[in-house]
Amino acid sequence: MKRTSALLSGLLFGLGLAASGMTDTRKVIGFLDIFGNWDPDLIFVMGSAVITTFIGFKFVLSHRAGPLFGSIFSIPTRSEIDSRLVIGAALFGIGWGLYGYCPGPALASIIYLSPVTIGFIIFMMMGMKLGNLFSK
Amino acid sequence: MENTLWPLMGGVLIGLSAISLMLSIGKIAGISGIAWGAFARETDRDDRSWRWLFLLGIVAGAFLLHFITGKPVPEMANTPVKACIAGLIVGIGVNLGNGCTSGHGVCGISRLSARSIVATLTFMATAIVTVAVSQNL
Numbered sequence: 001m002k003r004t005s006a007l008l009s010g011l012l013f014g015l016g017l018a019a020s021g022m023t024d025t026r027k028v029i030g031f032l033d034i035f036g037n038w039d040p041d042l043i044f045v046m047g048s049a050v051i052t053t054f055i056g057f058k059f060v061l062s063h064r065a066g067p068l069f070g071s072i073f074s075i076p077t078r079s080e081i082d083s084r085l086v087i088g089a090a091l092f093g094i095g096w097g098l099y100g101y102c103p104g105p106a107l108a109s110i111i112y113l114s115p116v117t118i119g120f121i122i123f124m125m126m127g128m129k130l131g132n133l134f135s136k
Numbered sequence: 137m138e139n140t141l142w143p144l145m146g147g148v149l150i151g152l153s154a155i156s157l158m159l160s161i162g163k164i165a166g167i168s169g170i171a172w173g174a175f176a177r178e179t180d181r182d183d184r185s186w187r188w189l190f191l192l193g194i195v196a197g198a199f200l201l202h203f204i205t206g207k208p209v210p211e212m213a214n215t216p217v218k219a220c221i222a223g224l225i226v227g228i229g230v231n232l233g234n235g236c237t238s239g240h241g242v243c244g245i246s247r248l249s250a251r252s253i254v255a256t257l258t259f260m261a262t263a264i265v266t267v268a269v270s271q272n273l
Contacts, residue, residue, distance in 0.1 A: 005160030006186035010193020012153035013165060013238075017194065018201035020146020021139075024210035032267040044143035045150070046241060052151025053246035060159045067162030074162050075247070076234075081254050088233025089240070093259030095225030097266030099218055102237040103230060104167035106223070107191060108198035112209050116216050120223035127227020128172050135232060 002069045017108040020045040025100030032097050084135065095127075142207070154243050161186060166239020167194075168230035233259070 021027045021042060030039030066072050096102050101109070101120055109117045154165040163170075163186070173179045174187035202209055213219075230236045233255055235244065240259075244252020 002161050002186055003189050005156065007189040007193045009153045009157040009160065009165065010190035011197040011200070012149050012156060012193075013167075013190075014194035014197020014199075015201045016146045016149030016151075016153060016197070018146075018198040018207070019149060019205075020143050021210075022146065023198060025212050026210070029267055029271075032263050033271055034264055035268045036271050041139050041143050044140050045147040048144045048147030049150040049154075049242045050147075050245050052148050053154045053242055056151060056155030057158060057243075057246050060155060064159070067158065068160050070160075070162045072162055073158065074164065076164065076244075076249065076251075078234075079250060081251055084232050085234065085251055085255055086258055088229050088231065089255040089258035090229070090233075090262045091225055092229030092233055092236060093262030093264075094266045095222045095227075095229055096237075096259065097263035098225065098270065099213070099215070099222035101219075101222065101226070102167075103171060103226065104194065104236070104238050106226075107167065107171065108194050109210075109212070110195050111199045111202075112212070114212055116212055116214060116219045119216050120219040120226075123220040123223030124227040125171070125175060127224040127229075128168070128175075128231040129227075130224075131228040131231025132172075132176075134228070 005069060013104065014108050016049075017105050022102075022105040023109045023112070028100040028102075028105070029097075032100075088131070150238070150242060154238075154246070157190070164239055164243045165190075166235050166243060168236040169234070169239055172231065229259075 017023055022045060031042035106117060106120050157163050157165045170187045170190055174184060174191060235255060240252040240255040245256060
């Protein structure tokens with residue numbers, strides 16, 4: 001059941017990404033281009049995703065002691081705001097703005113069978129590896 | 137504004153996915169973390185399998201959406217060098233910052249995590265600046 005749940009949750013995520021327009025890099029760039037030809041549509045993705053998740057998490061986490069098919073809710077416990085967090089987030093934003101892909105949409109876009117997407121993903125995984133080496 | 141229905145629907149589906157992953161197996165739907173754990177050597181077998189299935193689900197879900205609704209597949213910019221450089225920077229960034237749009241932007245903000253709110257404001261700001269600069273070059 002654990003595996004089926006993961007697959008079904010991923011399926012919902014992929015449906016959502018493709019429906020939302022987040023897999024369209026031109027749309028994403030247009031959304032980020034607030035000083036130019038701004039296309040505000042994607043604000044509704046973040047908005048509705050956060051509202052839905054906020055309500056759902058509140059309900060799930062307050063009504064249950066643990067998940068259906070596991071022992072504990074793995075919730076991040078760290079609270080420190082350090083330079084690593086800010087530098088990492090800043091770099092991520094630069095990469096996101098450069099081409100228009102963040103990790104989820106890039107992975108969902110595998111299905112569009114573009115070598116450019118595959119290139120992005122391979123370099124993204126290498127970047128993660130590099131980041132991991134830096135932080136050791 | 138006639139195009140707001142797709143983003144709204146998409147966001148709700150992403151939210152439902154995050155809720156479903158938390159309710160069923162107690163995990164945060166942060167894609168960069170899930171992808172990293174799927175590849176990382178130190179992940180144990182049981183932990184690895186749900187990650188791969190989740191990622192497989194994402195790809196299958198995107199396929200289904202276009203297949204069922206007939207929504208046109210987006211055209212992407214054919215700039216492979218730029219895409220690879222962007223990918224590399226995204227990878228380093230999400231690893232150092234422990235998350236991306238999904239983990240910090242959706243799940244983290246929904247938990248009112250201060251770390252995630254700072255991360256989200258930061259990456260939104262640098263993404264906006266990057267686009268402003270690159271669109272005007």
